Amino acid sequence: MNGHVKSMHFQRFMETATTLLSLLLVMAFDSSRTVAASRNQQCGDYVQKSLKLSRLLQKESVDLIKTYKASQGEMSELFCKVSVNNVPDPNISGLEPSEKIASIYTHLQEFFPHFEWVYEQQTDLQLPTSPLLSDLRRFTAGSRNLAYLIKPFYQSLFPNVPLPEGGPTTLPPPQNIFQQKVYGCVVLKTFKELLSNVSRELRSLKSQVCRRRTHTNTLF
Amino acid sequence: MVSAGELLLLAGLVLAAAATGDPPGKPENVFCVAVQEKTTISSTFRCDWATVGRQTSDVPTKYTLNVVVIHIRNYSVSTEGTHAQVEFVDTYPHFMTLEIWVEAHNMLGKIESERITQDANSFVKTNPPSDIKVISEKYFPTSPLMNWTQPINKSYGKLKYEIRFCTSGSPNWTYVPKGDIATDIQSFRLQSLQPYTEYITQVRCQLGHWSDWSGTTMKTAEDRPTSKPDLWRTIAEVDGKNERRVQFISKDPVFANGRIITFDIKIQEQKNDNLQWDTILVNGSESSDGQRVITVLKDMLLADLRPVRLCVTANNSVGTSPMASLFISAKGREDPPVKGLKVWSAEGKLWLQWTPPNGPDLSEYVVEWVSGEQTDWQRENKNTRLTAIKGNLEGFVRYTVSVYSIYSGRIGKPASKEAYLKEGAPLEGPVVRLNDKPGRNEAELGWVEIPLHRQRGFIVNYTINYTGGGETHEVTVPGNTVSYTLKSLSSNTKYDTWINASTVRGSAQSSTHSFTTLKYAPGEVESIVVGVSLGFMFVVLMTMLLCLYKKDVIKENVWPRIPNPGESTIGNWSPDYPLKAETPKENCLSGISVQDVDVCDGKSVFEEDKACLPLKKDKYLSEEHSSGIGGSSCMSSPRQSVSDSDEGSDMADTTASTVQYSSVVASNGYKGQTPNPHPQQAVFSRSESTQPLLDSEENPDMMIQESSRQSQGFKQENPAEIHLLEMDQQQEEEGVESLGFCPLDEESEQTKPSEGQSAASSYMSQREGYRPQ
Secondary structure, rough: OHHHHHHHHHHHHHHHHHHHHHHHHHHHHHHHHHHHHHHHHHHHHHHHHHHHHHHHHHHHHHHHHHHHHHOOOHHHHOOOOOOOOOOOOOOOOOOOHHHHHHHHHHHHHHHHHHHHHHHHHHHHOOOOOHHHHHHHHHHHHHHHHHHHHHHHHHHHEEEEEEEEOOOOOOOOOOOHHHHHHHHHHHHHHHHHHHHHHHHHHHHHHHHHHHHHHHHHHOOO | OOOHHHHHHHHHHHHHOOOOOOOOOOOOEEEEEEEEEEOOOOEEEEEEEEOOOOOOOOEEEEEEEEEEEOEEEEEEEEEOEEEEEOOOOOEEEEEEEOEEEEEEEEOOEEEOOEEHHHHHHHEEEEEEEEEEEEEOOOOOEEEEEEEEEEEOHHHHOOOOEEEEEEEOOOOOOOOOHHHHOOOOEEEOOOOOOOOOOOEEEEEEOOOOOEOOOOEEEEEEEOOOOOOOOEEEEEEEEEOOEEEEOOOOEEEEEOOOOOOOOOEEEEEEOOOOOOOOOOOEOOOOOOOOOOEEEEEEEEEEEEEOOOOOOEEEEEOOOEEEOOEEEEEOOOOOOOOOOOOEEEEEEEEEEEEEEEEOOOEEEEEEEEEEEEEEOOOEEEEEOOOOOEEEOOOOOOOOOOEEEEEEEOOOOEEEEEEEEEEEOOOOOOOOOOOEOOOOOOOOEEOOEEEEEEOHHHOOOOOOOOEEEEEEEEEEEEEEEOOOEEEEEOOOOOOOOOOEEEEEEEEOOOOEEEOOEEEOOOOOOOOOOHHHHHHHHHHHHHHHHHHHHHHOOHHHHHHHHHHOOOOOHHHHEEEEOOOOOOOOOOOOOOOOOOOOOOOOOOHHHHOOOOOHHHOOOOOOOOHHHOOOOOOOHHHHHHHHHHHHHHHHHHHHOOOOOOOOOOOOOOOOOOOOOOOOOOOOOOOOOOOOEEEOOOOOHHHHHHHHHHHHHHHHHHHHHHHOHHHHHHHHHHHHHHHHHHHHHHHOOOOHHHHHHHHHHHHHHHHHHHHHHHHOOOOOO
């Protein structure tokens, strides 16, 4: 067999290989696009649901604060204006989306013990049929649902990065009634602020995280 | 050895074999809902499903509702029914994904329904929108603005809405296109509604499931009328004049778009008339049953040969309608009518069908229906051939239905028919009466037609029933009859009669009318009386004529001239014939013997003298004779006057004739005395009365000769003489009979010859008439 023939075979082999490779690449690209599309949709759904729920909770927090104030008697307007220690920070921290999402989740989780603490206090202060108590329960449950939505959202985006659960919660020391009333109002008001921050972050994350992943997948 | 497990398995198999049932069927149509509670969504989540397959008590099926809140929690609840509900913890899982399925299981198996995986909000049913208001603005009468309050905060989700509306009383809804309604709104402007119209508007919302409808009723604002008034007319003839009473009437325009306040009219009778508009105020009432109110615009008298045009516009609070006009042609110059008009009732409506006329410029038809004083109409397109009356018609009322062809505003000749929407039996029968007095065998019955408003249908026929004399009869006559003559009735019989008036739906009976036929036909009694009277009058007349014709005879017989002794003088008169002795009759008057001088003398003889006649027979053959008393009377009316004179009533009456009435026989024979056998020369004395003399007295010789001839004749020819006498007697009898006198008996007739002999001779002279003395 001469070299000419050998080179021809090689060329043919190369052509075939190239063709196959291209085909594989196209298939890979297409599958990635499909996966990306589904991931994108899922990403968007999470963000969307989280956004809607946070807005709902924001609205309910406004109503809840009104109900709380109405249930505390005189000088209730002043309660929310007092600064109280040991109330969780409502600000979202982090630069990266993963950090922000994790911050959202951990901050939400931090408020749940305080909600329970306020509920217990109000149980002593209010009648069993007081609408404040049912509203507090509903609001707390809704807030937990928001956290339950953030978690799979984060995990869908960052499956390999564990979501931090947050540190131990520091509840205030025993308080008198006035302090309890103030404390409860401050907790609700702070959480409302958190919800506002969460909504803002989620809106920006939607464009950042869900679109960027699509772009990344496309490049890949 | 059998193990316990094998025993259990065997037992299960035995039980399964013993149980009668089927494996559970797959639950289908799983429907779940969470309803609104106050301002939030209830945490109670209810699901319903349908069972499939046979359910038996031996193998009961249990259902388990499974609800999974993804990433959060699982819920399940079991039931043997077809619905179940779970309670979410503290709050409805808004914006969370739910996975729902129903599991059915029984001893024979287990099966799941289709799994539903949806957002939790898709199962939410909110309350309907509240506080709905619809505002119709003056400048947008066809586009009212609808406002409402959404039932739930929009933070729970964006609500979709659906809006619909319909006119009050109409079952047909008009839906606003869904694409025209945005989400999360609380107001919407409706479009293309009719002005001044009442609408029902409704709205519902949707978060997951559609809510119930909620709505309100509203009326749109007025707008200018956008269609012409519906102008029409009624025409009535005026008796005795070449004029018509024309009344122009109008209904509000179909699209009045408000309450019509006034009509403006203009009447044009001459071609170049340029009249002003007159304003007619409209009665403020509005129709309540959907029928438009009819307003009388103008009432006028119009000459038959003159046409007229009326123009009208309608005004409401916003503006004026387009103008309508109507032209009424001169009488006899109308355009041709439609042909072949048929009217019938079907399906609760009155239907009309016709064939179009041949005239050009046909623009439309007007269908008119009139009942009494009420007129209504509707307009039909020029292509219409079949239609039904849309107005409210009443049953049992007669309508005159007409179709008019309209030629560019000119009204053509109508084609009319009468019809009922629904017919029934008349409410009352006709009023029966007799047209005239009943006759002997017939009577003319008449009846007054039932008033139109009580007929309730077309009278098809009348059935006349009459009973009398133990018989009942029935006669049927057409419905357009108002009288009938009953014939072949029994006379002097009471009849009861009644009439049934019938329509196609039934009949009504009149009251009973009684009458009695006459015993005699009218005029029968009169004819009898007249006949009898005429006969009597005829008899009287004939008698009078006879009397006139025979007055002399009658006079002589009835009123014989009796010489007035006061005017008589004694005179001597001696005839030349021997006298014969006569045996005076006892019954005769002294010195005077009666002598019959008539042909029928035998009859004129007094009855008292009849006994003497046999005696006198002989006596008369002698020269002596005597004149009879009352001879004239015997002549005149011996038949009657004999009897009369027997009574002696009229003997003294004398006539103006101067018939010799008596002669005095100079005899010495007194009654009962024996006559002198030796006759002496008779010297007669007679009274010089104006009575004419008998021939025998004047010519005694002639009398003797004649008497002797006669006696010879009699002797020789007795049978002949008798026959002659009989003939005479027959003549007399005939004469008597003709006058109606009674005939004499035979005896007197037999004696007649002798008497008649001499009497005939003397009578004959007398017959010759008056002999002056």
